[in-house]
Amino acid sequence: MKAEGVRMYGAHDIRLEEFELPQIKEDEIQLKIMSDSICMSTWKEVKLGAGHIRVPDSIRENPVIIGHEMSGMIEKVGKKWQKEYQEGERFVVLPGIPGQMGAPGYSYEYFGGAVTRCIVPNDVIEKGCLLHYNGDSFFEVSVSEPMYCIIGGYQANYHTKPETHEHFIGAKEGGNIAILGGCGPMGLGAVSYALAMEKKPKMIVVTEIDQDRLDRARQVISEKEAEEKGIELRYVNTACMKDEAEELMALTGGEGYHDVFVYAPVQQIAETGNRILAFDGCMNLFAGPADSGFSADMNLYDCHYRNTKIVGSSGGIKADLLEALDLISKKKVEPAVMITHIGGLDAYADTTLHLPEIPGGKKLIYTQIHMPLTAIEDFRKIGETKPLFLKLADACDRHKGLWNQEAEKILLDYFGV
Structure with a gap:
């Protein structure tokens, strides 16, 4: 199966390209990625390339998919996991995998978020890092990862x-x-x-x-x-x-x-x-x-x-992610406050390379579409000539100017996703 994604070959060398995704093994699961928010940690990773502690030395020959704040749906389930996971259900990935330095978005040839589809290896699933999710939006899962890091930071403090x-x-x-x-x-x-x-x-x-x-x-x-x-x-x-x-x-x-x-x-x-x-x-x-x-x-x-x-503190543990998801589902925290820009997969590489230079907050990428990175505050102006953005602006205005489930649906429906 063909996949499109952003892969890293070396320091400052990331490329949007189409590549062959292998068939999953009996103990693996294939994901359809719908969104991935870009983390400053990914910029640091790309800056260092194989010099980063989580990145393998062999990326020139075996490039890794970048991105770890991913959301989407389970697309295929290997025989080993068919009693636990169902095709079509939504998921959450715990990016900090216990007992190892390797992580999605840093270390795997076929497992990361800046891609249309990826494969979760057996060892990641066995360690409980692929979680079920019953929510109704993709963007909230993508920003649950930074929220779990925030919770981890609070839990690191002591008195x-x-x-x-x-x-x-x-x-x-x-x-x-x-x-x-x-x-x-x-x-x-x-x-x-x-x-x-x-x-x-x-x-x-x-x-x-x-x-x-x-x-x-x-x-x-x-x-x-x-x-x-x-x-x-x-x-x-x-x-x-x-x-x-x-x-x-x-x-x-x-x-x-x-x-x-x-x-x-x-x-x-x-x-x-x-x-x-x-x-x-x-x-x-x-x-x-x-x-x-x-x-x-x-x-x-x-x-x-x-x-x-x-x-x-850096990252968090599984309990922090579960708390983040619980707070998000109960509307006790508002992760959308972090998001200021929306774009498509074709905007991922350039945005990552220039992330510190781009003002605003989180850059949320919808991986199944192509669209320039666009600031939410610019939607209405762009909407004067592009009706899609006028609809997005109206939806955001109904939610304190924040990205929201209504806007996400408008965007994905427009692109037929």
Whole structure:
């Protein structure tokens, strides 16, 4: 069977091409991919090629399919798995496969998301990484992967219980949360999750230096929405501050932040995060730096005397993905806040290569169609000459300007998918 997809042959060398997909074995499953959102981790992978820890050395001869935030339907089921999986059902892939460094979108010749069809190997299925999904949209599954990473980040934080040697996992209930560099797609996902947590914080402060990003953040997750849930939410433009750390501390009355998340791998941001920690505060370097020598000045005096902690997190575990799917299905989080652009498979390679240069949030690719990458905010203007985009603009306007199930159906119906 022919498949079309984006494969990597080396650093900065990714190609959209048609290739032969082999027949599945009795212990494999074939997927029809419908959507895949592009992750900054994929850009880092493409930048390094075989130098990336998850990428095989043999990609020049055996290229790998990129992309790991995939959604779609099961198309064929090998005999071994026919009692557990059904053709036509929807799925979720857990990209972090337990016990191995290899992962979809990095390591497999026929298993990835930037493609029309792919094959799930037996070992991935046996490890419980192909999950059933009963939802009614594809895009929500694609962005459930970044949401599960966000949840994993919250679960990486920890605090201590006074007068004991016990620790408790997660953000401090009733505490202050700072999400630094937080108006990008992952930061907004982190805000959405914080509002949905059972053990709610008292305050969330989100920083950014771009006023347009701040304005959009307020539009999609408002201070009023947070207030209705008993949480004080503040968006702050730190570009206007003389002493960033001092002024952020002042917002808490000098108490500081019990949980700080660094969502941009910038030395100054990390150092600010360290300076604003409360007693027993935990700072999470969530944004993965591309520089293996990335470092910053940290206050070790506070680490000793004020019990501050520094952690990092990358990805999550199966329980985090299941929680993300549960929250999405119950409409307790809104993953669409992360999405700002829509495109087809033909836009995947160029978008990935230039991802840091393209403004906005998540770029969602529908792999069964060809369409230029298009910003949601541009739909109405384009709709003056292309009726499809006028319909998409109207659908998004009915959902706070966000991508949604109605818009997805309009798009897929137009292309006959």
